Amino acid sequence: GAGVSQSPSNKVTEKGKDVELRCDPISGHTALYWYRQSLGQGLEFLIYFQGNSAPDKSGLPSDRFSAERTGGSVSTLTIQRTQQEDSAVYLCASSLGGTRATFYNEQFFGPGTRLTVL
Amino acid sequence: AQSVSQHNHHVILSEAASLELGCNYSYGGTVNLFWYVQYPGQHLQLLLKYFSGDPLVKGIKGFEAEFIKSKFSFNLRKPSVQWSDTAEYFCAVYAGNNRKLIWGLGTSLAVNP
Numbered sequence: 001g002a003g004v005s006q007s008p009s010n011k012v013t014e015k016g017k018d019v020e021l022r023c024d025p026i027s028g029h030t031a032l033y034w035y036r037q038s039l040g041q042g043l044e045f046l047i048y049f050q051g052n053s054a055p056d057k058s059g060l061p062s063d064r065f066s067a068e069r070t071g072g073s074v075s076t077l078t079i080q081r082t083q084q085e086d087s088a089v090y091l092c093a094s095s096l097g098g099t100r101a102t103f104y105n106e107q108f109f110g111p112g113t114r115l116t117v118l
Numbered sequence: 119a120q121s122v123s124q125h126n127h128h129v130i131l132s133e134a135a136s137l138e139l140g141c142n143y144s145y146g147g148t149v150n151l152f153w154y155v156q157y158p159g160q161h162l163q164l165l166l167k168y169f170s171g172d173p174l175v176k177g178i179k180g181f182e183a184e185f186i187k188s189k190f191s192f193n194l195r196k197p198s199v200q201w202s203d204t205a206e207y208f209c210a211v212y213a214g215n216n217r218k219l220i221w222g223l224g225t226s227l228a229v230n231p
Contacts, residue, residue: 003161035221042122042208043221056218091162107219109162 002026004110006092012116013082021077021113023092030097033107034067034077038088046090049075050097082117089114120145120213124222131199132230139194139225141183141209150212151192152219153183157205165207168192179203201231 005024013019025032034046045059049069060066064082069075079086093107125140143149153165166177173185183194192209209222 040223042223043210043219045218045221048218059218093162106164106167107162111161 004092004094004108006090006110006113008113009111010114010116012118014118015084016081018078018080019082019115021079021090021092021115023075023077023094023110025073025075025092025094026108027073028096029094029108030072031095031105032069032075033093033095034075035091035093036061036088037091037112043091046077079115082115084117087115087117120211120220122209122211122220122222124207124209124225126225127223128226128228130228130230133201134198135229137194137196137199137203137227139207139209139227141192141194141222142190143192143209143211143213143220144190145211145213147213151183151185152210152212153177153181153192153194154208154210155205156208157202162208165194199227199229201229203227204229 004026007022011019030051032049035043036046037043047060047067048056064080067075067077089112091112092110095105095107121144123142151168154162155165156162165181166175166183168175168185176182181196183192185192206224206226208224210219212219
Protein backbone atom coordinates (compact mmCIF):
# COMPACT_ATOMS: atom_id res chain seq x y z
CA GLY A 1 0.00 0.00 0.00
CA ALA A 2 0.88 3.64 -0.11
CA GLY A 3 1.38 4.02 3.62
CA VAL A 4 1.41 2.20 6.92
CA SER A 5 -1.99 0.83 7.79
CA GLN A 6 -3.27 -0.31 11.15
CA SER A 7 -6.37 -2.17 12.21
CA PRO A 8 -8.66 -1.81 13.93
CA SER A 9 -8.76 1.96 14.19
CA ASN A 10 -10.63 1.71 17.46
CA LYS A 11 -10.93 -1.14 19.91
CA VAL A 12 -13.02 -1.21 23.05
CA THR A 13 -12.55 -4.21 25.28
CA GLU A 14 -13.29 -5.36 28.76
CA LYS A 15 -10.64 -5.69 31.40
CA GLY A 16 -9.08 -9.14 31.32
CA LYS A 17 -9.71 -9.80 27.63
CA ASP A 18 -6.94 -10.31 25.08
CA VAL A 19 -6.58 -7.98 22.08
CA GLU A 20 -4.64 -8.15 18.84
CA LEU A 21 -3.57 -5.06 16.94
CA ARG A 22 -2.36 -5.32 13.37
CA CYS A 23 0.16 -3.30 11.40
CA ASP A 24 0.86 -3.40 7.66
CA PRO A 25 4.12 -1.58 6.96
CA ILE A 26 5.11 0.11 3.74
CA SER A 27 6.24 -2.44 1.19
CA GLY A 28 10.03 -2.75 1.20
CA HIS A 29 10.49 -1.35 4.69
CA THR A 30 12.41 -3.87 6.71
CA ALA A 31 12.24 -2.00 10.02
CA LEU A 32 9.02 -1.90 12.01
CA TYR A 33 8.31 -0.23 15.34
CA TRP A 34 5.48 -0.25 17.83
CA TYR A 35 4.87 2.71 20.13
CA ARG A 36 2.28 3.56 22.72
CA GLN A 37 0.95 7.06 23.21
CA SER A 38 -1.02 7.66 26.37
CA LEU A 39 -2.96 10.84 27.06
CA GLY A 40 -0.53 13.66 27.79
CA GLN A 41 2.49 11.45 27.25
CA GLY A 42 5.06 11.23 24.53
CA LEU A 43 5.65 8.19 22.41
CA GLU A 44 6.71 5.19 24.43
CA PHE A 45 8.82 2.71 22.50
CA LEU A 46 7.53 -0.84 22.77
CA ILE A 47 9.30 -3.10 20.30
CA TYR A 48 11.39 -2.96 17.14
CA PHE A 49 11.81 -5.47 14.32
CA GLN A 50 14.63 -5.30 11.80
CA GLY A 51 14.62 -7.87 9.03
CA ASN A 52 15.31 -11.35 10.31
CA SER A 53 17.14 -10.19 13.42
CA ALA A 54 15.82 -10.88 16.87
CA PRO A 55 13.42 -8.11 17.84
CA ASP A 56 14.33 -5.48 20.40
CA LYS A 57 11.67 -6.05 23.05
CA SER A 58 13.20 -3.79 25.64
CA GLY A 59 10.24 -1.41 25.69
CA LEU A 60 7.49 -3.91 26.36
CA PRO A 61 5.98 -2.89 29.72
CA SER A 62 5.09 -6.38 30.93
CA ASP A 63 4.96 -9.99 29.85
CA ARG A 64 1.32 -9.46 28.91
CA PHE A 65 2.59 -7.69 25.82
CA SER A 66 4.03 -9.57 22.87
CA ALA A 67 4.50 -8.95 19.18
CA GLU A 68 5.40 -10.91 16.13
CA ARG A 69 6.18 -10.12 12.57
CA THR A 70 5.38 -12.74 10.00
CA GLY A 71 7.31 -13.01 6.77
CA GLY A 72 9.11 -9.77 7.45
CA SER A 73 5.97 -7.80 6.74
CA VAL A 74 2.75 -7.70 8.76
CA SER A 75 3.09 -7.36 12.52
CA THR A 76 0.66 -8.16 15.31
CA LEU A 77 0.86 -6.69 18.79
CA THR A 78 -0.96 -8.82 21.35
CA ILE A 79 -1.98 -7.66 24.79
CA GLN A 80 -3.17 -10.41 27.11
CA ARG A 81 -5.43 -9.87 30.10
CA THR A 82 -5.86 -6.20 29.33
CA GLN A 83 -5.84 -3.68 32.15
CA GLN A 84 -7.31 -0.19 32.24
CA GLU A 85 -3.82 1.33 32.18
CA ASP A 86 -3.31 -0.28 28.76
CA SER A 87 -5.76 2.24 27.31
CA ALA A 88 -3.80 4.31 24.81
CA VAL A 89 -3.18 4.87 21.13
CA TYR A 90 -0.89 2.21 19.74
CA LEU A 91 1.18 3.45 16.83
CA CYS A 92 3.08 1.44 14.29
CA ALA A 93 5.85 2.87 12.14
CA SER A 94 8.09 1.46 9.47
CA SER A 95 11.30 2.61 7.86
CA LEU A 96 13.96 1.53 5.45
CA GLY A 97 16.19 -0.88 7.24
CA GLY A 98 19.87 -1.31 7.56
CA THR A 99 22.10 -2.04 10.41
CA ARG A 100 23.03 0.62 12.92
CA ALA A 101 21.74 3.22 10.50
CA THR A 102 18.16 2.12 10.93
CA PHE A 103 17.18 4.71 13.47
CA TYR A 104 18.59 7.44 11.25
CA ASN A 105 15.90 6.77 8.72
CA GLU A 106 12.60 8.58 8.64
CA GLN A 107 9.89 6.60 10.31
CA PHE A 108 6.53 6.50 8.56
CA PHE A 109 3.64 6.21 10.95
CA GLY A 110 0.27 4.58 10.66
CA PRO A 111 -2.95 6.16 11.93
CA GLY A 112 -2.84 4.22 15.17
CA THR A 113 -5.27 2.00 17.04
CA ARG A 114 -7.10 3.63 19.91
CA LEU A 115 -7.53 1.00 22.61
CA THR A 116 -10.01 1.55 25.40
CA VAL A 117 -10.13 -0.95 28.25
CA LEU A 118 -13.28 -0.69 30.32
CA ALA B 119 18.97 7.66 31.34
CA GLN B 120 18.68 9.67 28.17
CA SER B 121 15.71 12.00 28.02
CA VAL B 122 14.17 14.64 25.81
CA SER B 123 12.49 17.68 27.28
CA GLN B 124 10.05 19.91 25.46
CA HIS B 125 9.48 22.91 27.64
CA ASN B 126 6.30 24.22 26.12
CA HIS B 127 3.35 21.89 26.41
CA HIS B 128 0.73 24.22 24.96
CA VAL B 129 1.39 27.24 22.78
CA ILE B 130 -1.21 29.60 21.39
CA LEU B 131 -0.23 32.12 18.73
CA SER B 132 -1.91 34.43 16.29
CA GLU B 133 -1.22 34.11 12.59
CA ALA B 134 2.01 35.79 11.46
CA ALA B 135 3.56 35.48 14.91
CA SER B 136 7.00 33.91 15.19
CA LEU B 137 7.37 30.47 16.69
CA GLU B 138 10.09 28.85 18.70
CA LEU B 139 9.57 25.50 20.40
CA GLY B 140 12.23 24.31 22.77
CA CYS B 141 13.80 20.86 22.81
CA ASN B 142 16.63 19.79 25.08
CA TYR B 143 18.14 16.37 25.44
CA SER B 144 20.43 14.68 27.89
CA TYR B 145 23.25 12.79 26.20
CA GLY B 146 26.84 13.82 25.82
CA GLY B 147 27.77 11.88 22.71
CA THR B 148 26.81 11.96 19.08
CA VAL B 149 23.12 12.46 18.48
CA ASN B 150 20.71 12.54 15.59
CA LEU B 151 17.78 14.86 16.08
CA PHE B 152 14.29 14.93 14.65
CA TRP B 153 11.14 16.99 14.75
CA TYR B 154 7.92 15.22 13.87
CA VAL B 155 4.51 16.84 13.47
CA GLN B 156 1.00 15.50 13.79
CA TYR B 157 -1.71 17.61 12.18
CA PRO B 158 -5.26 17.09 13.44
CA GLY B 159 -6.60 13.80 12.16
CA GLN B 160 -3.39 12.91 10.37
CA HIS B 161 -0.43 10.62 10.94
CA LEU B 162 2.81 11.64 12.55
CA GLN B 163 5.20 12.81 9.87
CA LEU B 164 8.78 14.00 9.71
CA LEU B 165 9.26 17.77 9.75
CA LEU B 166 13.05 17.89 9.69
CA LYS B 167 16.13 16.10 10.93
CA TYR B 168 19.76 16.73 11.82
CA PHE B 169 22.50 14.19 11.29
CA SER B 170 25.69 16.18 10.78
CA GLY B 171 27.09 19.25 9.08
CA ASP B 172 25.32 22.59 9.11
CA PRO B 173 23.61 22.87 12.51
CA LEU B 174 20.81 24.94 10.98
CA VAL B 175 18.49 22.57 9.19
CA LYS B 176 15.50 23.46 7.09
CA GLY B 177 12.40 21.34 6.84
CA ILE B 178 9.07 21.38 5.16
CA LYS B 179 6.59 24.24 5.31
CA GLY B 180 9.13 26.88 6.25
CA PHE B 181 10.25 25.29 9.49
CA GLU B 182 13.86 25.24 10.60
CA ALA B 183 15.75 24.04 13.64
CA GLU B 184 19.14 24.83 15.06
CA PHE B 185 21.33 22.28 16.78
CA ILE B 186 23.37 23.91 19.53
CA LYS B 187 25.64 21.20 20.89
CA SER B 188 26.86 23.23 23.85
CA LYS B 189 23.29 23.74 25.00
CA PHE B 190 22.08 20.22 24.15
CA SER B 191 19.26 21.90 22.28
CA PHE B 192 17.42 21.54 18.98
CA ASN B 193 14.81 24.26 18.94
CA LEU B 194 12.22 24.48 16.21
CA ARG B 195 11.48 27.83 14.63
CA LYS B 196 9.23 29.42 12.06
CA PRO B 197 9.26 33.16 11.37
CA SER B 198 5.55 33.50 10.62
CA VAL B 199 3.03 30.84 11.54
CA GLN B 200 -0.19 30.07 9.73
CA TRP B 201 -3.46 28.65 10.94
CA SER B 202 -2.55 25.43 9.12
CA ASP B 203 0.44 24.99 11.44
CA THR B 204 -1.94 24.04 14.24
CA ALA B 205 -0.64 20.62 15.27
CA GLU B 206 1.24 18.58 17.85
CA TYR B 207 5.02 18.81 17.53
CA PHE B 208 7.38 16.15 18.83
CA CYS B 209 11.12 16.28 19.26
CA ALA B 210 13.01 12.97 19.12
CA VAL B 211 16.63 12.08 19.65
CA TYR B 212 18.62 9.09 18.57
CA ALA B 213 21.59 8.58 20.81
CA GLY B 214 23.83 6.02 19.21
CA ASN B 215 24.29 3.76 22.18
CA ASN B 216 20.59 3.40 22.86
CA ARG B 217 19.40 2.02 19.50
CA LYS B 218 16.02 3.66 19.85
CA LEU B 219 14.48 7.06 19.40
CA ILE B 220 13.75 8.91 22.62
CA TRP B 221 10.70 11.15 22.28
CA GLY B 222 9.65 14.31 24.01
CA LEU B 223 6.14 14.69 25.39
CA GLY B 224 5.11 16.96 22.54
CA THR B 225 3.98 20.56 22.24
CA SER B 226 0.47 21.39 21.19
CA LEU B 227 0.41 24.48 18.96
CA ALA B 228 -2.80 26.33 18.25
CA VAL B 229 -2.68 29.17 15.74
CA ASN B 230 -5.62 31.54 15.79
CA PRO B 231 -6.64 33.06 12.46
